[in-house]
Amino acid sequence: MKHLVWFRNDLRTEDQYALWKATQQAEKVIGVYCFDPRHFALTPYGFPKTGAYRAQFLWESVRALKRNLEALNIPLWVFYGEPETTIPELVKTHGITTLFTTHEWTSEERKVTDALKVQMPRIAFHELQDGFLFHPEDIPYPAAKEIPEIFTEFRKKCEKLSKIRPLVEPKAMPKSNYEITPELPTLASCGITPQSADKRTAFPFKGGENKALARLEDYFYTTENLSQYKQTRNGLIGADYSSKFSPWLAHGCISPRKIYWEVQQYEAEICKNEDTYWLIFELIWRDYFRYISQKHGNKIFQLNGIVKQKYEWEFNARKFEKWTQGKTPEPFVNANMKELAATGFMSNRGRQNVASFWAKEWEQDWRAGAAWFESLLIDYDVHSNYGNWLYNSGVGNDPRDRKFNIRRQAEMYDPKNEYQDLWNT
Structure with missing residues (x-):
């Protein structure tokens, strides 16, 4: 079995369901990421859909993913092009039989997924639910339409009845699985002129899984700022008034489950209080909006x-x-x-x-x-x-x-x- 992992908003190796599944019982595994030109086009308002700061963070995150996959002997192919055009060629040249990816349900992402499926009717296509704290199969709502419109109802019921799944780790492939792949497309080739963030920024960090884990280590164990999180989270100046995990979560450089289990460890070893709980509270808010978009579909736009x-x-x-x-x-x-x-x-x-x-x-x-x-x-x-x-x-x-x-x-x-x-x- 030759497996392909299509990375999207899940740019990590640890606790990544599609990668984990793909590395089970496979003779070959490769990864692919596409810088989709549509993501860098102008909006109807006349400005880019993806600006320079987010593009830079995204590029750094993909570069880090490529390096971390290399440590697992898994090559990552990175293209500037539409997935439904570039991926079928990769599938053909590598004899891929099965594609693994994270399930996306909002309209733009869904159109791309469906268009890709049309181009590869004979390829087994596995879309896995990922990126949640509470996995969709574990919440006390059998259907999306049952998700309550009030966050507090959702939170209390999930906290009472749902469990957080353990982390999963991908299996390293043999060295023979690896192949040298081209360097990443430049931001310039995506139509982006790189910009340096102002020195006053509250987010002086880089993209990528390693940077996310380093920030977690620093915020939790080096500074123990987690112990004051609820008290400082409404701050405005500096890097440490809040966790600043959101950019890495948004790009999937770290999973919410990883953060949850680190909070559990922190509470067991260092401190457990309302502040430490409040970080979990905010992760539940993040989950809630994901479920709301599943429930209401295009109404959110x-x-x-x-x-x-x-x-x-x-x-x-x-x-x-x-x-x-x-x-x-x-x-x-x-x-x-x-x-x-x-x-x-x-x-x-x-x-x-x-x-x-x-x-x-x-x-x-x-x-x-x-x-x-x-x-x-x-x-x-x-x-x-x-x-x-x-x-x-x-x-x-x-x-x-x-x-x-x-x-x-x-x-x-x-x-x-x-x-x-x-x-x-």
Whole structure:
């Protein structure tokens, strides 16, 4: 049996189901990743779907994956091209019989998967559920339509009735399995001009599985910052006010299960408190938005979202320019938007405020804001991005439909104006 692993948003070797399955009882295993040109094209708003900061982090993550697979004697072929065009050629030249990949269900990803299947009707195609904390087969909801619309209901029931699966490890292949493959396509070939993040960035890290594990080691065991996570997570300045795991989670450089089991070890050896639990709490939020996107499908991309409430939204290009450039009447919003543009990162507190301002204060089409985040954020994840924008815009899973008092938020979280001074001067 000759197996191919198609990597997408799962750029790791540890606890990666498709890779783990592929290395069981196979005479040959190879991997493939495609930098899809459609991901680097312009959006209807005129800016790139994938901006320079996220593209750089992605490239670093794929490079690290290639090296880590090499240690397992598994070659990784990396192309700049559409998967449904490039992968069939690889399958043909290597005599592949079976393809393993992580199941993706949102519309753009699904179209690519289906198009690839059409091109390879004789290839066994295995799509595995991965990237969750609570595996879909282990949650107390037999069908996606049963997922509750309130996060707290989902969390409490899963915490009570679901177990977290143990980690899985791929099997190393014999040296004869390895073959030399071409170097990665450059960012320039993807139409991306690399940019260096501003020195003020709160995310001075690189992409890749090794960097993710190093950050976990540092945040947990070197600094023991996990013991204060809930107290510091609403910070705005510096690398350590929060875990900063989100970019690596978004690209699949580390699994949520890996983080969960490390928290368990940390609690057993060092400290167990509300702060350590709160990191798990946030991982459950991440899971929840993944399940919400399964339940509602393309509704998460529609103006009125997943609820019946209707707002009178518009799209004003001039306001959009002011919002993206940090030239609104609100200094706190401006500081956050400038940080995003200069670094590809923004705190969770900042994201809530700028989204609320755009959708609730200026009453502008929230989907434009979501598209801007998709382009710039290093940690863009379709489920979390659109789930949070729906939530903050009043057409998602917020039962209270709250609107942020931006100035009050600034007083609470930036009382000395340190953050605003950092980015607005």
